[in-house]
Amino acid sequence: MFSLMGDVVGSAVVFFHKQKEQRPLCLVRAMALTDLQPCGAEGAIREKTVCRARILDKWWPCLVVEIEESRQLSEQIIKVYREEYHLEKRGVRLSEELGLRSADGPMTVDNGRAESPEVYAPLPAASHHGSDRSFASASTAYSPRKFPSLSSLPAGLPRSAGPRGRRDTGLPESSDDDVKEVALNDEQEIDLIQKSFTANFLRRGLPPLKKVPPPSKKVTAGLAALPKRVWSPRYKEDITVTELRDAMWQCDTWHAASKGALRCIYTFDELKEGVPNPAGAAMRNKKLLEQSKLSVIFEISKEMCREHFDQELTRREFGKHVGTHKSCLRRELGLPPRYKRPHVKSASRKKRRSDHEEEASEMETEDEEDAA
Numbered sequence: 001m002f003s004l005m006g007d008v009v010g011s012a013v014v015f016f017h018k019q020k021e022q023r024p025l026c027l028v029r030a031m032a033l034t035d036l037q038p039c040g041a042e043g044a045i046r047e048k049t050v051c052r053a054r055i056l057d058k059w060w061p062c063l064v065v066e067i068e069e070s071r072q073l074s075e076q077i078i079k080v081y082r083e084e085y086h087l088e089k090r091g092v093r094l095s096e097e098l099g100l101r102s103a104d105g106p107m108t109v110d111n112g113r114a115e116s117p118e119v120y121a122p123l124p125a126a127s128h129h130g131s132d133r134s135f136a137s138a139s140t141a142y143s144p145r146k147f148p149s150l151s152s153l154p155a156g157l158p159r160s161a162g163p164r165g166r167r168d169t170g171l172p173e174s175s176d177d178d179v180k181e182v183a184l185n186d187e188q189e190i191d192l193i194q195k196s197f198t199a200n201f202l203r204r205g206l207p208p209l210k211k212v213p214p215p216s217k218k219v220t221a222g223l224a225a226l227p228k229r230v231w232s233p234r235y236k237e238d239i240t241v242t243e244l245r246d247a248m249w250q251c252d253t254w255h256a257a258s259k260g261a262l263r264c265i266y267t268f269d270e271l272k273e274g275v276p277n278p279a280g281a282a283m284r285n286k287k288l289l290e291q292s293k294l295s296v297i298f299e300i301s302k303e304m305c306r307e308h309f310d311q312e313l314t315r316r317e318f319g320k321h322v323g324t325h326k327s328c329l330r331r332e333l334g335l336p337p338r339y340k341r342p343h344v345k346s347a348s349r350k351k352r353r354s355d356h357e358e359e360a361s362e363m364e365t366e367d368e369e370d371a372a
Helices: 073-082 084-098 125-129 132-142 176-197 217-224 241-248 254-265 268-273 278-284 291-309 315-332 342-371
Strands: 009-015 028-032 036-038 050-055 058-072 229-232 237-240
Touching (some): 009 073, 009 084, 028 073, 229 254, 229 291, 237 241, 241 254, 241 291, 254 268, 254 291
Antiparallel strands (some): 009 058, 050 058
């Protein structure tokens, strides 16, 4: 779950403590503080606070598991994506401490706290005697992912009843419907992650974080031959280059700005499979990223590089950054790393070896001259 992409500063991890059928796709989720409203008379949003989260124009009751006012939403999304299981366990534990209950009826809230005893229904009395059946029911009832781990066992169950060897993460044999439902939820969750990464990049309806300087003569000349509007798959409409430039200037570095702009005007599939230059596309038989969009991002990034570092950004260095971003994106989505061809690896090793030999010979020549 990723200044990165110019997000709204301030985010939290929330746990949807209502029953499973009413939760929005997942038990835990990263939310911007602007999309949270505290329930009851308590006006501030803190940890262990019962709130309402706005997702796709709907409000969902939730519990704040973790809050960080200096962490941006995109960074919080990456954290949730990598630590989802542990955050779910923490949410279950906090819900039990606060006495929240998963019930069919609506939850009653008083001063930000729910009036119900616990999240999951307690196990029957026979489950505390350590039988095989009780262990299976315990692992199913207490673990959000149905993994039989020691941390998911009730207090009355002995540790000897815990799992041995690797955990079985498979579904039962007669669960074809569950497999279809899980696959559908995964696709929807990836779609929500993609939308959340760029949800606040353009900062529409929000005040700017930084004052944007007027465009320089060089960037004006560079953008003169490029289109004045670019299509954004995220917003499903054309956005002006001026609006894109203002959003990029809210970031601290050109790396973060170009990263946010790439995710705003390209889809994840285009970034995963596409290459930034025609030569690479012809050599690797890959799809070429739309060059007009890429040139717009490059010109604005070059302007930011001149302003912040007093250096001229080259197209080659910008292309390397796009490749690095592709690798980071694949890692964030849980995909395998990009394949690097063997002859490219050997060529890189030969080049490094020749560079070291040249440096060594130059040092020997300097030593001989000093000795003479």
